[in-house]
Amino acid sequence: MSQPASDSIKKFTTLALIVGLLGLGIAGYGVYQGLLHHDSRPLVSWLIGFSFWFSISIGMFFLIMLWYVFGAGWSIIIRRQLEHALAAIPFLGLIFLPLLLVAWFYKENPGILWEWINPEHPLPGGGTVGADTIYQTKAPYLNLPFFTARVIFYFTAMSLIAYLLRKCSFTLDKDGDARWVLLARKVSAAGIIIVAMSATFAAFDFFMSISYHWFSTMYGVWFFAASMRAGIAATFLLCWVLACSGQLKGLFNRGHQYELGCLCLAFTVFWAYISFSQYFLIYNANIPEETFWYNLRELTIDGAKSSWWYLSAYGLVFGHFLFPFLYLLFYKSKVKVYRMVIITCWILSFHLLDLYFNILPNKMVADNALGYTITPFTVTPFDAAALIGVGGICIWAFLRSMVKQEPIPIRDPFIQTSIHHHG
Amino acid sequence: MFNNKEKKPYGLIASFKNITEACDAAEKVRDAGFKRWDFFAPLPIHNIHEIMGLKRSKVSVITLFGGITGFCTGMSIVYYMNAYDYPLIVGGKPFFSPIFPFPVFYELTILLASFGAFFGMFLTNLLPRHNHPVFNHEPFSKASDDGFFIAIECRDPLFDKSKTETLLRDLGGTEITLLDH
Incomplete structure (x- = not known):
């Protein structure tokens, strides 16, 4: 890489770090204010900002491991970029840490994110969490020490696998020993199971347990599908940026783009299949223990449709599924660069809406006939700060890893297949 | 001859x-x-x-029309049977809604789209020929x-x-x- 280019990357790395820390600082101030005023909304902002980038990383993680396991040749030049992105996983663990600390040290605060961590927490309609039979039954799983142990496990395991995959790929550049590819394949085979379990239980713990009365076995798969969509869309944008102005110039061709477009389409359908199946089973069974989660997202207290209903019916069904689905069906949409840029940005925006839809609506104790109100859909400045902040840190980690390594795995046995891939 | x-x-x-x-x-x-x-x-x-x-093959267009036909057929079957010919309330659901007949029209969409792909391939390749x-x-x-x-x-x-x-x-x-x- 030429000197001026690497200088501008250095400048950009510092900028990303500053923006990241600044964003996290503002979001952190929000959390502090939230704790002072017993308001959980800034904590949700932090969680959404974290989840957006966490899901992208999970998606990229799975892509790398799937490509290894299937021995995919076309994707090798893209894989190296994703390996840099995996450098962010330990930092994502650090970004999650404040939520854990708040859970440990401010659990008496009424504005907590996961109400089950405090047995004294009042429930809508009277009673406390500790006296709630449903909580008592779930307590062996939903308790703070076990929760902490799980969170530590998720991030340690994922950081370890990411470290091993990165090490295999980067050492191969230096010694050219093809056994690293075989080792990476073995790590991936085990890693798929471990990361899948981690992502599934992370989705249960971070998001589903916000309404701890509710349960859905499809929730983990929903998070996987959503992460894959976000990961593939972000992968495309990343490669596009690198092809315009960086190390993939002239390497990232129409073939790679077409394959990523096909993956985008496949996971659009998969996400819809999973999200709809979850809804469909609950709708058909019609049991109050399960339907309340959707009712919270449909009706206001007086029985009218709430903002969440319009967001999910129009935003998620048509915006997140139908439009990208029909759009990506066309061959031209997958091979024309600007069309792919539009749809990947679109998918990432609606992925964010999907996260809001899954995380934000919850019962808040209130003085009315039902004893609660439902968190309305709002976008606060702290949401933006958390999103930009976590993003800054992830981009910083990416760039920091990128400058140290070769732009593509030059000594991978199948690198020629990838460079000469035709769509 | x-x-x-x-x-x-x-x-x-x-x-x-x-x-x-x-x-x-x-x-x-x-x-x-x-x-x-x-x-x-x-x-x-x-x-x-x-x-x-x-040029790009026409099979994708035939597949799309197969899929659309399947979708419409599935929807109309359920509408005709459940809401028109013999209105029946099942499980407290409305007579017709686009949600519960999902398995029907979803499967028919896939079936007729694959028929479209298969026979479209036959047509465009001028098959069968011996x-x-x-x-x-x-x-x-x-x-x-x-x-x-x-x-x-x-x-x-x-x-x-x-x-x-x-x-x-x-x-x-x-x-x-x-x-x-």
Whole structure:
């Protein structure tokens, strides 16, 4: 890489770090204010900002491991970029840490994110969490020490696998020993199971347990599908940026783009299949223990449709599924660069809406006939700060890893297949 | 068999030594403006559609229409049975809603879309056909080993026996033969 280019990357790395820390600082101030005023909304902002980038990383993680396991040749030049992105996983663990600390040290605060961590927490309609039979039954799983142990496990395991995959790929550049590819394949085979379990239980713990009365076995798969969509869309944008102005110039061709477009389409359908199946089973069974989660997202207290209903019916069904689905069906949409840029940005925006839809609506104790109100859909400045902040840190980690390594795995046995891939 | 009119031959076929020569020749044939011609190779060539100047196949359009037909059929079946012919409340659900007949129209969409893809492929490939004139050409058996061939049909408006033969010879073709039907 030429000197001026690497200088501008250095400048950009510092900028990303500053923006990241600044964003996290503002979001952190929000959390502090939230704790002072017993308001959980800034904590949700932090969680959404974290989840957006966490899901992208999970998606990229799975892509790398799937490509290894299937021995995919076309994707090798893209894989190296994703390996840099995996450098962010330990930092994502650090970004999650404040939520854990708040859970440990401010659990008496009424504005907590996961109400089950405090047995004294009042429930809508009277009673406390500790006296709630449903909580008592779930307590062996939903308790703070076990929760902490799980969170530590998720991030340690994922950081370890990411470290091993990165090490295999980067050492191969230096010694050219093809056994690293075989080792990476073995790590991936085990890693798929471990990361899948981690992502599934992370989705249960971070998001589903916000309404701890509710349960859905499809929730983990929903998070996987959503992460894959976000990961593939972000992968495309990343490669596009690198092809315009960086190390993939002239390497990232129409073939790679077409394959990523096909993956985008496949996971659009998969996400819809999973999200709809979850809804469909609950709708058909019609049991109050399960339907309340959707009712919270449909009706206001007086029985009218709430903002969440319009967001999910129009935003998620048509915006997140139908439009990208029909759009990506066309061959031209997958091979024309600007069309792919539009749809990947679109998918990432609606992925964010999907996260809001899954995380934000919850019962808040209130003085009315039902004893609660439902968190309305709002976008606060702290949401933006958390999103930009976590993003800054992830981009910083990416760039920091990128400058140290070769732009593509030059000594991978199948690198020629990838460079000469035709769509 | 009662038709005594002499049958038009199928076209001209030429053999090529290797893949580079064959592909170069195919590009020249494409640039000469031929439409009804074919290229035979013993191995898949990834960008052959560009070399031959082929348009995208119509199978995807037929598949899409198959899918739309399936979707509409599934929806109408459920509407007709559940809300029109014999209105029945099941599980407290409305007579008709786009949600509960999902398995029906979803499966029918997939079924008819795959029928569209399958039969569309048959139609566009003019299948079924039991023989092809190129099989009458003795050297053609090498097409499954190391032979590359270009066949230009007589039906092509630009076809002219002597001119086309010269073209194929200039491009490096050997064993140029007029194929009968």
